[in-house]
Amino acid sequence: MSKQTIIELRGIAKHYMMGSEGFYALDGIDLDIYLNDYMAVVGSSGSGKSTLMNLLGCLDYPTAGEYKLKGTDVATLDETSLAGIRNREIGFIFQNFNLLPRATALQNVMQPLIYRGLAPAERKQRAEDALAMVGLQDRMTHVPNQLSGGQRQRVAIARALVTEPAILLADEPTGNLDSSTTVEIMALFDQLHSDGQTLIVVTHEQEIAERCHRVITLKDGRLMSDQANKVPVKPLVSGVAAHV
Amino acid sequence: MSNLNFKIIEGTRSAALSIFAHGFRSFLTTLGIIIGVASVIAVVSVVQGFSANITQQFDGMGTNVLNIESYTPRKERLQGVRAKLTYDDYLEIKYRVPGVSNVPPTVRIWGSNAVITYRGQSSSSMIVGTASTYQKLNTVYPERGRFFNLSDDKSRRRVAVLGPSIMSKLDIKGDPIGQHVAVSGEWFKVIGIAEKRGKLFGFDQDDFILLPFSTTRALLGGAEEPDIIVSLQVDEPSQLEQVKQHIKNLLRRNHKLSKDADDDFEIATADQMLDTFDQIVGSTTLVLGGIVGISLLVGGIGIMNIMLVSVTERTREIGIQKALGATRFDILLQFLIEAVFLCLLGGLIGLILGFGAGSLISNLTGLPSATVPAWAIVLSFGFSAGIGLIFGIIPAAKAANLDPIDALRYE
Secondary structure, X not given: OOOOEEEEEEEEEEEEEEOXXXXXXXXXXXXXXXXXXXXXXXXXXXXXXHHHHXXXXXXXXXXXXXXXXXXXXXXXXXXXXXXXXXXXXXXXXXXXXXXXXXOOHHHHHHHHHHHHOOOHHXXXXXXXHHHHHOOOOOOOOXXXXXXXXXXXXXXXXXXXXXXXXXXEEEEOOOOOOOHXXXXXXXXXXXXXXXXXXXXXXXXXXXXXXXXXXXXXXXXXXXXXXXXXXXXXXXOOOOOHHHHO | OHHHHHHHHHHHHHHHHHHHHOHHHHXXXXXXXXXXXXXXXXXXXXHHHHHHHHHHHHHHHOOOEEEEEEOOOHHHHHOOOOOOOOHHHHHHHHHHOOOEEOOOEEEEEOHHHOEEEEOOEEEEOEEEEEOOOHHHHHOOOEEEEOOOOHHHHHOOOOEEEEXXXXXXXXXXXXXXXXXXXXXXXXXXXXXXXXXXXOEEOOEEOOOEEEEEHHHHHHHHOOOOOOOOEEEEEEOOHHHHHHXXXXXXXXXXXXXXXXXXXXXXXXXXXXXXXXXXXXXXHHHHHHHHHHHHHHHHHHHHHHHHHHHHHHHHHOHHHHHHHHHOOOOHHHHHHHHHHHHHHHHHHHHHHHHHHHHHHHHHHHHHHOOOOOOOOHHHHHHHHHHHHHHHHHHHHHHXXXXXXXXXXXXXXXX
């Protein structure tokens, strides 16, 4: 069975000028990401993890190389088309949740659908479905500071999922969460993966990386290793799905 | 395009949310607009109310009415020369000018001679000596009793029609018709009370007494011939200019004016007076509009300033929105809507305050009641929205052009 390629990176580099000295945040990355990949990106800080995430998420342009997303060369797209890709193909999950503070959970989840220009009734229906999927159907009218960290991250996940993106990009999704909440969120990721979602998780926590089915390691902007976890580890706690 | 509609609705909702989230700040921000619009509306409502009242009065006079008055240039007046329209002038106009009807002569007396007394009360009011046709030209109709007629004038009867204010000034109790008041020491029988006209510029328009013209002439005695105002109605409006020319020639001949001398009289139509008045109102409105425009400009700068602060405050939010797929246009639209919304809100508050202030001014000064014309409302809202657009565009563009990564990292 041949795997369907979603993302192709060829010789991707990102060069920054810091004063008179330049340096490469990313330096010649070649990478293929396939449908339903469950991939961890690990590496020490400054290794280029975040830069890679920003490039994959079309928030940033590479200075060299080619990035094809579902066969489209991203470099040829203008700002508005990139916004469209972020809206339709990418779901972002951030370490600090990045919810809009004054908006309720429901409004936060509806937000990306506004940019898609959907009618209010359809926005609401889809957002409610997404919140129900992450187990927050009875927290929809709460604003972020009325929610716990785990609940906030689940709102953020619902917001990322509501657009039915091709890939989910999670940047240290559990970095601000305690260990039991981390388990909940990772169980949710496992669930999404088994439902067919493609996930990329940037992390520096070994346990998180071990749960993913593929791990790539970056160092000084270069791809050091790309290995499959041969035996997907069993859940950290059995029956975690009950938590979510 | 329905997509845009949804975005505008959503933008308005989020603008309302963020404006009311900082209620007091938003209020202070829009204060410039509020004051600007309030002053426009206050001024316009007072001027318009006043103007509507004047126009109404001129309308009563009809467009084919001419008023002929003596006119002395200022320079000559200082030298003690006084032009005058005499009774002979009046008779010439009345009988020699074809195509005119209802030609009442009018003398006005005020000052020390114009004292009316009744049972120990006295009042200095304008005394108008005129003919029965005066009521048709000036639309002064008796509310009670009757106006004097031709025979009253012919037989120099001592009868009077009172303006309603005189009643209270002289403290006349009971039915005034048939009672007697003294004018310059002579007794006059009250035969009618005129309809109330109210105040104009703070002047009481009901403080007058109307007497038959011939009676008034007799009252003044032969000491000095009075200066007469002649009013008349031109039967055919198309003949107006010819009638004016005719009167002009006639009076110049009567007054023995040499060819290069200026007229020592003025012939004015109601239309002309109305035009002059409209010009005055127009230029007043324009000057005030200019002043108010400056205050709106200052208000607009205030809006821009706070919108710039708001963009900085919400940098991170903008970053999130961009990560979720908001285009530059989406962000631009959102901040523009917020600026316009803020200004329109200020405009609305200003409108209400301005109308309140206008009404208050009218009530306190006795001017006619304030009216806000539709164009002033449309103009203030249009102007407010325009200011929102103009001064919102820089902050909105700043927000739209933020780099998503920098914006997301912003603390």
